Amino acid sequence: MSVKSAAAKLFAKKIYKKTQGWSSNPIASQKNVLNSLIKEAKKTQFGIDHHFDQIKTFEDFAVQVPIRDYEDLKPYVEKVVKGEENILWKGKPLYFAKTSGTTSGAKYIPLTKESMPYHIEAARNAILHYIHETGNADFVDGKMIFLQGSPILEEKHGIKFGRLSGIVAHFVPKYLQKNRMPSWETNCIEDWETKIDAIVEETFEENMTVISGIPSWVQMYFERLQQKGEKTVGEIFKNFNLFIYGGVNYEPYRAKFENLIGRKVDSIELFPASEGFFAYQDSQKEKGMLLLLNAGIFYEFVKSDDFFSDKPRRYTIGEVELGVNYVLIISTNAGLWGYNIGDTVQFTSLKPYRIIVSGRIKHYISAFGEHVIGKEVECALQEAMEGTNARVNEFTVAPQISPLSGLPYHEWFIEFENEPDDQAIFKEALDNAMRKQNMYYDDLIVGNILQKVVITKVVKNGFQDYMKSIGKLGGQNKIPRLSNDRNIVEVLNIK
Structure with missing residues (x-):
């Protein structure tokens, strides 16, 4: 065992114990998050408009802050995009993650100095939980690839913006930078086919141990590798044994991937979005992903069957049930309030709280x-x-x-x-x-x-x-x- 893998195991144990602390006290963890969010945003325009100074309980919050989607929140977001401060959250955001809009073009989702670290920590902790549970840590000595968007960012009114994966590329921890692939130059290639070909050339002779990305994009990478090497991905990368994914359901791809790789490999599912990093798979033995209750996000849940009624009931974490389809509503330290991200979830476990993504509230x-x-x-x-x-x-x-x-x-x-x-x-x-x-x-x-x-x-x-x-x-x-x-x-x- 290398010094690096031994250190990874020790760090994994520490993070696991920390996770046990907040996950075993879910209601208190969420109450603390809500209280902190309200306190920090009292003097923002949104906080003043919604009487945050009068909010003492969740019931007060639900009265003052209606459920919104992006279009409802857009008047506030537009002010932030123009460079105004203290609108949705204190100061100005560090970044805007640019995504597809619903009714009027692109959406600009704020990322703040308070919210950004959680995106990085969550991805890291998912890997550390895997190490703690399985004892497998040798992969930290190999190369890791993260298929993502270009890290080249634009700027408006002092705020940089781009796609979330490109923004995250600027926050790769120092201890991973030597292991991380592709190179910065290759990552900046905009044309996807050119980029994939460059990634194949860069990685083909490397000791790739971890591969991460949206399954549809990774499949293309695997197919190009197979064409070049005329053998399975598992033969090209003999020590590749961990696939990390998110964004879409992996199951339709699993059989194809195992055929391309030539064997089964462990996988870790993530639930990231521009609006926040909500959950990750913390166990290879249990179904679902651990909902992150101590990461600057306050969660509410509305039953899908009731969502379009006049006044649907808003449930907190202590009130949810197994197997029920809920619309996920969030309030965050990036300035999203009572925000409907459009995803529906079901709980697979209540001790700790684990979820699966069950779909979207709309078709x-x-x-x-x-x-x-x-x-x-x-x-x-x-x-x-x-x-x-x-x-x-x-x-x-x-x-x-x-x-x-x-x-x-x-x-x-x-x-x-x-x-x-x-x-x-x-x-x-x-x-x-x-x-x-x-x-x-x-x-x-x-x-x-x-x-x-x-x-x-x-x-x-x-x-x-x-x-x-x-x-x-x-x-x-x-x-x-x-x-x-x-x-x-x-x-x-x-x-």
């Missing part, structure tokens, strides 16, 4: 980490129809993860009233419009992770027949514009 596609929502597909279709004679009665969109040949794709099932004169032009216009609507989808197309949209025609009244078959024809029942599986489209009557 969406994120089979490859793209987070496409209903408005985006509706706007894209509308744009594609403009200037043509195409008219659409009904449509829905689903991912095709495992086509018989070629790259995966988004498949559009469309019942046309009038078909376009030129199907190829219409398809190109639809794909281009979709790429403008969602930058992550654009990345996937540019990076050759996905091929362009595929259009499948549905017979006349095909959607009506489907709704009738499930007893939901008429009334206020609607066909979901999109879904993250193929349950609907597999039973549609197509041409």
Whole structure:
């Protein structure tokens, strides 16, 4: 055992004991977080507008601070983007993480000097919990790769902004910098295909032991490695035994990965987002990820079935139940208050509190980490129809993860009233419009992770027949514009 791996085990034990402290006192931990957040933000514009000086309990907080999404919070965010101070949180944020918006372009999610360290610590602690539980620490002597966005950042009014993964790249701990790959120069390459090829060349002869990234992107890296080496990834990297991932469900990829690697490897699931780092897998034996209750985030939970009612009940950590689908609501030390991130979770354990990500409160596609929502597909279709004679009665969109040949794709099932004169032009216009609507989808197309949209025609009244078959024809029942599986489209009557 090397000195470095021995030190990692000692550090892992220390972090494990620290985690046991707050996780065994969850209600007190969350109460302390809420009290601290209210105290720190009393003199901000948001705090004044919402009478933080009068808040003594969670019940007071729930009265003063309604549940919001980004569009509701946007008037405050716009002031911060313009450089104004003490709006959502004291001072100005260090960064803005730029993500796809829902109704009006990009979203700017603040990252503060108080919130930023938790993003780094959470990823580190996930690895340390793995070391503590398994005793496996030899991988710390090898090379680790983190497939991420470019660390090149822009700046507005003294605040830098970029994608979260690019921002995080600036905070790699010193003790990892010698082990971390790819090089800074390669990481700055914007074109994804060029970047992947460069990463393959840099890492091919290295002792890679840990590989991390969104599964769809890592799969492309593995395929390029296999093409170059004409053997499995596990043969190229004989000591690779730990895969760290987040962003999308790994299960649809697992069989493909094991085939590419040539063996099973341990994995650690993370639940990071621009809005905060919420959970990580703390055990290889237990289902779910440990919810981080002492990391500057106060959590509320609303039952999914009740979320769209007039006044849904807001539950705190001590009130949740196993197996119930909850919408995750957060208030953070980055200045997000009563914020609906759109994800739904279920608890798999209450001692400690572990969760799985069960989906989104609204219909969406994120089979490859793209987070496409209903408005985006509706706007894209509308744009594609403009200037043509195409008219659409009904449509829905689903991912095709495992086509018989070629790259995966988004498949559009469309019942046309009038078909376009030129199907190829219409398809190109639809794909281009979709790429403008969602930058992550654009990345996937540019990076050759996905091929362009595929259009499948549905017979006349095909959607009506489907709704009738499930007893939901008429009334206020609607066909979901999109879904993250193929349950609907597999039973549609197509041409």
